[in-house]
Amino acid sequence: MTNIKTAGLMFICFALPRGFEAALNCKSPSPEALSNALNLLPKNLVRPVKRFSDTLNVTIRITLVGILGVDEKAQSLTTFIWQFLEWDIAGLNWDEEECGTKKVSVPREKFWIPDIYISEFMDEDKSPKAPYVYLLNTGHVYDSRPIRVVSSCRLGIYTFPFDVQNCSLTFESYLHYASDITMIQGATAAKILKESRKVIQTNGEWELADIEVVPSTLKLDEGTFSQMAYYIILRRRPILYVVNLLVPSCFLLTLDIFSFLLPLQSVDRCSFKMTLILGYMVFLLMMTDLLPVTGEIILVINVFFSISLALMVASLLETIFISNIQSSSSQYNMAPNWLSIFVLRYLAVLVCIPPKKKSNRVTVSLVSPDKGMIILLFITSVISTKELQGKSDNTSEKPPQEPALDELRKIRNDLAAIRLQMERRLEGTKNSKEWYMIGIVIDRLLFGMYIVFISVSCVIILCIWSMSNSYVR
Template sequence: MREKPAELIFICFMLLHGFGAALNCSSPTRKALYQALERELLPEKLVPPTKSFRDPLEITIAMTVVGIIGVDEKDQTLTTVIWQVQQWQIEGLSWDKQECGTERVSVPREMLWVPDVQIAEFMDEDKSPNTPYVYLYNTGHVYDDKPVRVVSSCRLVIYIFPFDIQNCTLSFGSYLHFSTDIKMIPGTTAAEILEESAQVIQTNGEWELIGISVTPSTLTLENGGYSEVKYNIIIRRRAVLYVVNLLIPSCFLITVDLFSFLLPPQSVDRSSFKMTLILGYTVFLLIMNDLLPVTGETTPLINVFFSLSLALMVTSLLETVFITNVQFSSSQYSAVPNWLSILVLRYLAVVVCIPPKKKSNRVTVNLNPPTREPKINASINSISSLSASDLQRVSSDETPLKPPLSPSDPKAHPDSALDELKKLSRDLVAIRLQIDDHFKGTNASQEWQMIGIVIDRLLFGLYIAFIIVSFITIICIWMWHNVNATRPK
């Protein structure tokens, strides 16, 4: 009766600790080895091949990037094809390669306990071809290599599109078993993975692989921790396609609109030319809209560039309409407000390198020869003090002119000469007031035209500054993009 408990204890020990002895092959043939493996592996394929529950099973994980299919900015996903390599040890399993005839053999997965290693960032089903076999070595070492099509979530940063560099993570770990049951270990270094990936990568599309990093970690939760191995895949977008199709045509259209300022402001063709440019730029943006990334998290800098370019084109068109209106209708405007004249003609004119207009030094000299008759001077002064409307009314009165009297005429009297002088003075003052009103209107028109010229020169300077800043920004970002791409990871 005492032997039965001992036999039970031995059987339980064998189940928990794996295989205690090497396989016995009847002959060094494949059939004999498979029969021996079937006898030993099939009963034990439901439990992890470890000696004790206290000892975690160490799984070595490695990967090689075969292809980068694409990046979806809207869904924030990365699609890649990798070779996933898993390796673990079946404790207690071994055979003599001379007796069984081989060092390794491929066996179906159904014969072995396979760990439930998954990628935490998986967003879609694996559509890669199925590989039903794994390699089993005579030392109990299992080598599992299979292709995986990974659609993983990735936090994409496209602010500097198309000069962006993305860093996406693939976290390999057990879906169910805690770190006390399964421990994940990286199989190869990051430099070896990058070198091998560069040799076998198949795609040569929009993205290129520039770096890989490996970090073992533990995901800690309330129920326990999960052992993981994180691979950071660093990819760079090839920006030449977008520079040629987006940035260069946009810069060409902006430059053409810049040179349109050289057209005469009073020309009607200038406004129609700018309207044609705006229409062409809008059609260009509609055609190239499919090349721009779509995401709701951040707005790419290139979209801001296009918006500012279109805004400058519209502003230049409105400014052209204003200047054309000033050129043809400024004579009907009232005088320029004092604050506007000071702001534009005194300050902004200096900014755009236009010298301020000097005031006229014209002096009106009133030649009043002295006379012996103070009454005549008083009459002339009283006439000069009349308003313009009174003078126009007076000058428009039809007064019959008397024929001049000869000195020998007895009717000749000094009062007749005074009347003639009064009429002449009224006519001269009315003419002077009309000329002054004409020159006042001319001065206001000139001020409005000068304001239009200053605004036109100011917008021209803003255009030049925008183009220079845009070019410098694009060149700096592109250089930074290339420097980061060549920097070792």
């Protein structure tokens, strides 16, 4: 037995340097004869090359079968791929007619397998093991196996939910330098993308946008390693988040815009806006579960929600300010001349409220109770004055009537006081109307600024989201 092992080892040592230049001979065209012939090979001892200085070319290609998940918090991508490796065993061949087959499946552990791994691996491969590889009569080895890849990926979710992720899977030898093993691209990126889209099984949140293949080398102090990098570009399907997040927020913001059309003098606009703010706060609390968790950056959609809430609060403060001006205007003094000119003459034109021209003509209307009272008081005062003058002229003929004169003087004083009070009231009404118009102009101006700010903010956010569809490696 020892002699047999020694003879076999001597055969291996003798045949290995010569690269097995002679073809294998099969006693019969049967799997048993071919298997007996293959048992003479060194199998999984060393690289299957003629000389140790030769470079083994390993052809690699992949097919993406499924996108299992993207973890924004852990910055990881979980995919399921098929890995295809091909290489040649130098000097190994057999005659197809003599051995009866062109290829044969042999156990994986019987062969030298390249130590190819994915540098972004973060977890153990839990995919099913493939126990066999194909061996062709030319010495060509074809290895195909499934891999569940949990890889690290720097996810950029700034433009969520319209984000595009670019994750790489870099294949390289764990130990062998580029002078020992060189990675060769097995298929074009377009062909890999076409095959992957045909066999992909998942139809979840992410869709496969593109695949790129880039051969490269990794230079370290101890040597240079050959690499093959596959860039998998994924695009998120945003319809779920648009329906559940953006559409309700836009509805509430639209209601807040149209609330400016409510008349302040007949409707409590402040209560309506406060109800909208409370409803928006409840909406923000409910939608936090749909947003990705990250502590590195602030999402554009979060900026949109913050701007919307800030605008609602600003519109409430503006309504409080205008309501205070219009409801308490009777307590204010006359508006400053510069303020009245600036607001009612210039800003009114800007917000499409034409200023009212002042007229010097005095119109007396019997319908107006205030003006009618003033005219009545004026006539009564004139009549009482004439009566006093007539009685003073006849004092020489009749004795004075002191009680009547005193009563008339009291009536005159009372009427003068009433007249003074009515003039003050008319002046206060004029001031109130002026402050009321100032409030209307300022309200219209702030409403226009509100619309402009919302429009600009929405355009900027939409531009950021639209530019996110283009990816850069």
